Amino acid sequence: MSEVRGFYTLWFREVKRYLRDRVRIISSFFQPLLWLVIFGTGVRFSGQIGGLNYQDYIFPGIIGQALLFTSMFMGISVIWDKEFGFMKEILVAPVSRVSIFLGKMIGDSTDAVIQGTIVFILAILLGIKVDPITYLVALPVMILITFGLVSIGLTIASFMGSLESFGAVQSFINLPLFFLSGALFPLIGPGIPEWLQIASRVNPLTYGVDALRTIVLGTAWQPLELQPLYANIAVVGVFDVAMIIIGTWAFNRMK
Amino acid sequence: MTNAIETFKLTRAFNGLTAVDKLDITVESGEIFALLGPNGAGKTTTISMLCTILKPSSGTAKVNGFDIVKEAMQVRRSIGIVFQDPSIDDRLTGRENLFMHANLYGVPASEQKNRIDGVLKLVELEDRADDLMRTYSGGMRRRLELARGLIHYPKVLFLDEPTIGLDPQTRDHVWKYIRELKEAHDITVVLTTHYMDEADRLSDRIAIMDYGKIIALDTVPNLKETLEGDVIIIIAQNLDAVVSLVTEKMGLSHSHVVNGTVEVTVKNGKSMLPRIVDAATQNQIFVESISLREPNLEDVFLHYTGRTIRAEGGKEPHGISAIKRRRIR
Numbered sequence: 001m002s003e004v005r006g007f008y009t010l011w012f013r014e015v016k017r018y019l020r021d022r023v024r025i026i027s028s029f030f031q032p033l034l035w036l037v038i039f040g041t042g043v044r045f046s047g048q049i050g051g052l053n054y055q056d057y058i059f060p061g062i063i064g065q066a067l068l069f070t071s072m073f074m075g076i077s078v079i080w081d082k083e084f085g086f087m088k089e090i091l092v093a094p095v096s097r098v099s100i101f102l103g104k105m106i107g108d109s110t111d112a113v114i115q116g117t118i119v120f121i122l123a124i125l126l127g128i129k130v131d132p133i134t135y136l137v138a139l140p141v142m143i144l145i146t147f148g149l150v151s152i153g154l155t156i157a158s159f160m161g162s163l164e165s166f167g168a169v170q171s172f173i174n175l176p177l178f179f180l181s182g183a184l185f186p187l188i189g190p191g192i193p194e195w196l197q198i199a200s201r202v203n204p205l206t207y208g209v210d211a212l213r214t215i216v217l218g219t220a221w222q223p224l225e226l227q228p229l230y231a232n233i234a235v236v237g238v239f240d241v242a243m244i245i246i247g248t249w250a251f252n253r254m255k
Numbered sequence: 256m257t258n259a260i261e262t263f264k265l266t267r268a269f270n271g272l273t274a275v276d277k278l279d280i281t282v283e284s285g286e287i288f289a290l291l292g293p294n295g296a297g298k299t300t301t302i303s304m305l306c307t308i309l310k311p312s313s314g315t316a317k318v319n320g321f322d323i324v325k326e327a328m329q330v331r332r333s334i335g336i337v338f339q340d341p342s343i344d345d346r347l348t349g350r351e352n353l354f355m356h357a358n359l360y361g362v363p364a365s366e367q368k369n370r371i372d373g374v375l376k377l378v379e380l381e382d383r384a385d386d387l388m389r390t391y392s393g394g395m396r397r398r399l400e401l402a403r404g405l406i407h408y409p410k411v412l413f414l415d416e417p418t419i420g421l422d423p424q425t426r427d428h429v430w431k432y433i434r435e436l437k438e439a440h441d442i443t444v445v446l447t448t449h450y451m452d453e454a455d456r457l458s459d460r461i462a463i464m465d466y467g468k469i470i471a472l473d474t475v476p477n478l479k480e481t482l483e484g485d486v487i488i489i490i491a492q493n494l495d496a497v498v499s500l501v502t503e504k505m506g507l508s509h510s511h512v513v514n515g516t517v518e519v520t521v522k523n524g525k526s527m528l529p530r531i532v533d534a535a536t537q538n539q540i541f542v543e544s545i546s547l548r549e550p551n552l553e554d555v556f557l558h559y560t561g562r563t564i565r566a567e568g569g570k571e572p573h574g575i576s577a578i579k580r581r582r583i584r
Contacts, residue, residue, distance in 0.1 A: 002361030009358035017346050085342035092308055093359035094331040255308070 006095030007103040014077065014107025018114070025118075028070070032119045035062050036126055039184075049186060050224045052217065059128050060212035061183025063119045063142065064205055068177055070115040071146045072170050074108035075153030079166050091254065101251040105154060105244070109146040116142045130216065138215045144236050145208035151243035158250040181205035188226055204239040207232040259284045259411050259443035260305060264314035267300050274300040276467035277314065284410075287437060287444040289454040291552070292464035298447035299339060301464075302415050305445070306336050319410050332360065335404030339415040339447075341396060345389040349380055349399050352388060353406060360407035367406075374402035377439065378432055394425035401432055405440060412436070414446040418453060430457055451552040461552070463559055470559045475552070482509075482550040482558055485524030487531065489517045490544045500538055501531060511557055520554060 018024070036055060040062075044054035081087040090100055120138075123130050152173070160166040180187065180196075180203045187200035200206050211232035213221045226232070260282035267275045275297040282288045290298040303309040305318055307327040315322055321329040343352050350371060357367045375381045378398040388396060397417070404412055417433065418426040434457065437444050448454050454461050455475055462472040471478060491497050497517045501507045507527075509520035521527040524547045535542045557563055 005358045005361060005364075009355050013344065013347065013351075013355060016351070017344075020346065081344075084345065085338065085340045086344045088308075088338055088340075089342045089356070090359070092306060092331060092336060093356075094328050094361065095359055 002094070003096060003099045006093065007099040007106075010090070010100060010103025011107040011110070014074075014104060015110050017077075018111040025114075028066075028115050028118055029122060031069075032062050032066055032122055035065070036119075036122060036128075050221075052220060055126075056128060056217060056220075057213075058184055059119075059123050059130075060216045061181070061209050063116050063138070063212055063216075064145065064181055064183050064209040065178055066115045066119045067112050067142060067145050067208070068149055068181075068205055069174060070112040071108065071149035072153040072174055074111060074150050075155075075157030075166060075170070076163065077104070077108065078154055078157035079160055079163050082161075083163070087254075097252045098248050101154070101244075101248045105147065105150050105247065108150045108154070109143060112146040112150060113139070113142050116146075134216055138212060141208070141211050141215060141233065141236075144233065144240060145205070145212075147240040148204060148236065148243040151240070151247040155243070155247045155250040158247075158254050177203055177205050181209045183209050186224075204236060207235040207239075211236065257284045258282065258317075259286075260288075260316065260318050260445065262305075262314070262316035265301070265304060265311055265316050266313045267297075267304055267309060268312045273467050275304070275311075278467075278469065280462055280469060280472065282411075282443060282445060284443055285441065286459040287433075287446070287457055289458035289461045290445070290447040290464050291449070291451070291454040291461050291556070292447075293449055296449075296464045297467040298449075298464055299415055300467075302413050302445070302447055305330075306334060306413055307331055332407070333410050335407065335409035335412040335442075337397075337400045337404045337412070337414045337417060339419060341400070343388050343396055343400060343403075345391075345396075346387060348385050348387055349375070349391070350384040352399065353384075353403055356403045357406050362407050370406050370408075374405050377405075377436065378402045394421055394428060397421060397425070397429055398432060401429070401436065405436060405442075408440070409442060411443045411445060414444065416447055416449070418448075418450070426453070433457060451556070455552050463556060465560050471555065478552070478555045479550050482520050482554055484520060484522040484550070486548050486550050486554055487519045487521060487524055487528055488546045488548065489519070489531065489542060490515070491517070491535070491540060491542050493540060496538075496540050497535065497542075500534060500540060504538070505531070505534055509558060511561065513557065513563055518554070518557070520550065520558065 036059065040055040040058050048054065049057050078087070081090070120130060120135050156169055157166055160169065180200045182188065182200060186192070188197050206226070210226045211229055214225050214229045258281050260280070262278050262280050265275060265278040266273065278301060290301060292298055300309065304311050305316055305323060307323050307330050310324065315324050317323070318330045319333040321333065323330050347355070353371045353374065354367060357371065362370060375384050378401055380395060380399060380402065383391065383395065388399065391399065414433065418429050421429065430453070433444065436442070446457065458475070460472065460474050461478060462469045464470070489497055494512050494515070494517050498510050498512065501510050501519050507519055507521055511518050519531070528545060528547055532542055532545060553563060
């Protein structure tokens with residue numbers, strides 16, 4: 001019971017801190033807006049992908065991007081807590097490290113999913129066709145995608161001593177994962193160099209983005225999808241479990 | 256009287272350097288126990304082991320009857336800790352920090368509100384409880400940390416340098432709270448400090464620690480008594496000559512050079528004082544001034560270590576921790 005309460009309080013803290021940070025929430029509208037409006041519109045008039053409107057095509061990719069960047073960024077809370085000493089208060093509490101990790105991780109995932117939801121709202125404002133049912137179906141997939149990504153961020157942060165070094169490592173990971181995920185253009189298919197296809201296939205986000213496309217674009221995407229929805233969800237799920245195990249291990253060794 | 260803490264040859268080494276060396280101490284239930292020593296003496300390492308943050312290299316200890324190695328969770332549940340460095344979430348309010356702590360320590364939800372109101376009252380922060388903690392002053396943050404350490408009704412409260420970096424007025428305040436907390440909750444308090452006055456004013460018993468070992472352990476009056484007498488302070492041109500005069504010619508064994516003076520501990524200060532002046536005159540040593548005072552803890556430390564507490568170990572915080580402390584306090 002006290003484990004559950006410990007987990008809950010850590011989750012609640014992450015969400016509360018996030019919701020209190022209005023600047024961060026308002027600014028989080030900005031980046032997806034640039035991608036969808038400027039990039040999306042620009043590329044839309046220079047070609048089409050599989051008969052799809054380019055803006056429609058990248059919309060699920062931009063959700064993936066928002067999830068990726070926010071999730072990875074969340075690791076910063078670990079460094080922040082270490083720097084300001086609050087981590088000590090958490091680490092000496094009579095709560096297992098598994099609960100501590102899960103509380104923080106799921107709290108950060110909640111924040112990242114809110115960010116993904118913001119992209120949905122933007123899409124509606126921009127006239128991209130999305131209905132509420134699509135959002136509700138996409139929600140569990142978004143949650144699943146963030147679990148693994150947040151775990152990567154938290155794991156890296158648990159090894160880092162400063163905000164600067166975390167920022168440097170983060171940018172090393174964010175952009176390759178983003179560019180290789182197929183969020184902006186297809187990377188798997190005929191005519192694409194073998195090495196690029198392989199790189200894209202080992203990227204867990206590729207499967208997350210593909211799953212979101214199947215949900216958001218429906219029948220228009222089905223002929224183009226990498227693999228069926230359930231297979232994508234399975235890949236992301238396995239990745240999540242692996243990252244959660246690694247993350248718990250990393251938190252266990254933290255002093 | 257039962258024991259709140261017992262250590263058994265408690266030892267911790269870092270890369271071959273022994274920070275805590277076969278420590279054997281006993282803290283009785285209900286007392287305020289101070290670990291006094293210069294920075295780097297091993298106080299924080301000792302506390303960290305007792306709080307199960309650090310594992311001992313060898314030996315062990317019992318806190319509230321639980322083994323710190325084998326029963327770490329039970330130990331954690333039964334103690335409260337106020338760290339040397341700040342450890343609050345300054346983007347939450349004071350009350351939110353307290354609620355979080357209550358949840359982390361499994362305080363039943365039905366009791367949380369009452370207990371939190373109680374501790375807030377104790378440290379006089381009721382008015383500010385719902386403000387974000389980033390708006391608190393250093394002293395207020397410290398008070399909230401003290402309050403937080405009590406919410407889960409610990410049997411032992413550990414305070415690591417409770418007033419470091421605070422101004423004199425706030426220190427006075429914090430001391431008052433610590434005493435009140437102890438009375439109100441009937442708990443055992445273990446504190447570390449390198450401030451003599453803090454140990455002197457707060458604690459029932461003091462363990463003087465140096466290089467990882469306890470070099471003296473007793474009540475404050477008893478410690479002062481071991482000095483057997485008074486301190487004579489001599490200012491002269493040639494301090495070394497004064498030292499050799501009192502030790503070799505007069506046979507007074509406890510003399511030290513401190514801050515440009517010679518301090519001699521003697522049994523009967525009033526009768527010894529003129530004799531030192533006479534002896535100095537006979538040996539052509541010009542004494543500029545000479546005075547007499549009661550012994551204090553600083554003298555006790557000097558007596559046992561041959562150094563003042565300030566002289567060495569002056570490892571002030573530097574780098575990011577210093578910046579942080581300045582920013583936060």
